[in-house]
Amino acid sequence: MSAALVRVVSPEGPVAQVWLNRPDKKNALTLEMLDDLVAAGRALAKQPGLRAIVLAGEGGDFCSGLDTGVLESLAGDLDRVKGDMLTPADPSGANRFQLPATIWQTLPVPVIAALEGVCFGGGAQIALGADFRIAHPDALISIMEGKWGLIPDMGISQSLPRLLSADRAMELILTARVLRSTEAQQLGLITRLSDAPVEEALRFAEALAGRSPEAIRAGKRLVETIYSGNAITELRLEAELQAALIGTPNQIEAVSAAAEGRMPRYC
Structure with a gap:
C-alpha cells in the first residue's frame, strides 16, 4: 500500500485513522488510491484490537472525486475498464471501483467519515459507505457523476436506500446538485455537523471504543442485516448500467462540454 496516497x-487500534493524502489535488482519486483504500480496509479487518475507524482527507478537503486525468486515461482503454466493472473483485460482489466505498460496511467496527471542504463524486460515495458522517457546516457534497454523463457506481445501491427516500435519491443522482452540508444533514446524508469534524469524529470513535466491543460489533451487524438488500444483484446492476454508458457519444459530449465550459449538445 502506498503511504504517500x-x-x-494507529492501525492496531483502538481507534484507527485512514487519511486520503493528496491535498494538492483536493484528494482527487487515482486508481492507486482506490486500491490502497481497499488494502487499508482489508488490513484493518485483521486487527483484533480495533474498535473504530475515522476516515478523513488531508489539507481541508475530504475528496474532490475521481481525478480528471484518470477519466482521460480510462477513455483510452474502455474494454479493460468495462471488464473491471463487470468482474467482481470480492465475494461481496463488489468490483474494483465499488470496493473502496463498500469495504467499510464489511468491517465489524463502526466507521466514521469526517468531511471538510469538498466531498464530490467518488469521494461522496466513499463517505456514504461509512457508518456515520460528521461534516463541517460549510462542507460541499455532490453525487456528481451525472455531470459527466454517468451514474454513481461505487456502491451507491448499498448506501442511499438506507438514507434517502427514492425521489430525493433520484433527484441528487440526476441533477448532480452540490449541497451544503447543512442541507445534506436535513435530507439525511449527514449524521451531525461540527466546526471541527475530524476532532469530533475522533471523540465519537473514542466513545464507541469505550463500549463493550462485542456489543458494538453486534449492533453494527444487526443494522447491516435489517437494512440489507441483495448486494450482489444491486452492485451488478450498477456495473452493468455504467458499462453501457461509458464511452457512448452522449457521455463523451458531457465530458467535453464540461471541460470547455459550454452547454452540451446531445444526440
Missing part, C-alpha cells in the same frame, strides 16, 4: 494512523 493513503495514510493509516
Whole structure:
C-alpha cells in the first residue's frame, strides 16, 4: 500500500485513522488510491484490537472525486475498464471501483467519515459507505457523476436506500446538485455537523471504543442485516448500467462540454 496516497494512523487500534493524502489535488482519486483504500480496509479487518475507524482527507478537503486525468486515461482503454466493472473483485460482489466505498460496511467496527471542504463524486460515495458522517457546516457534497454523463457506481445501491427516500435519491443522482452540508444533514446524508469534524469524529470513535466491543460489533451487524438488500444483484446492476454508458457519444459530449465550459449538445 502506498503511504504517500493513503495514510493509516494507529492501525492496531483502538481507534484507527485512514487519511486520503493528496491535498494538492483536493484528494482527487487515482486508481492507486482506490486500491490502497481497499488494502487499508482489508488490513484493518485483521486487527483484533480495533474498535473504530475515522476516515478523513488531508489539507481541508475530504475528496474532490475521481481525478480528471484518470477519466482521460480510462477513455483510452474502455474494454479493460468495462471488464473491471463487470468482474467482481470480492465475494461481496463488489468490483474494483465499488470496493473502496463498500469495504467499510464489511468491517465489524463502526466507521466514521469526517468531511471538510469538498466531498464530490467518488469521494461522496466513499463517505456514504461509512457508518456515520460528521461534516463541517460549510462542507460541499455532490453525487456528481451525472455531470459527466454517468451514474454513481461505487456502491451507491448499498448506501442511499438506507438514507434517502427514492425521489430525493433520484433527484441528487440526476441533477448532480452540490449541497451544503447543512442541507445534506436535513435530507439525511449527514449524521451531525461540527466546526471541527475530524476532532469530533475522533471523540465519537473514542466513545464507541469505550463500549463493550462485542456489543458494538453486534449492533453494527444487526443494522447491516435489517437494512440489507441483495448486494450482489444491486452492485451488478450498477456495473452493468455504467458499462453501457461509458464511452457512448452522449457521455463523451458531457465530458467535453464540461471541460470547455459550454452547454452540451446531445444526440
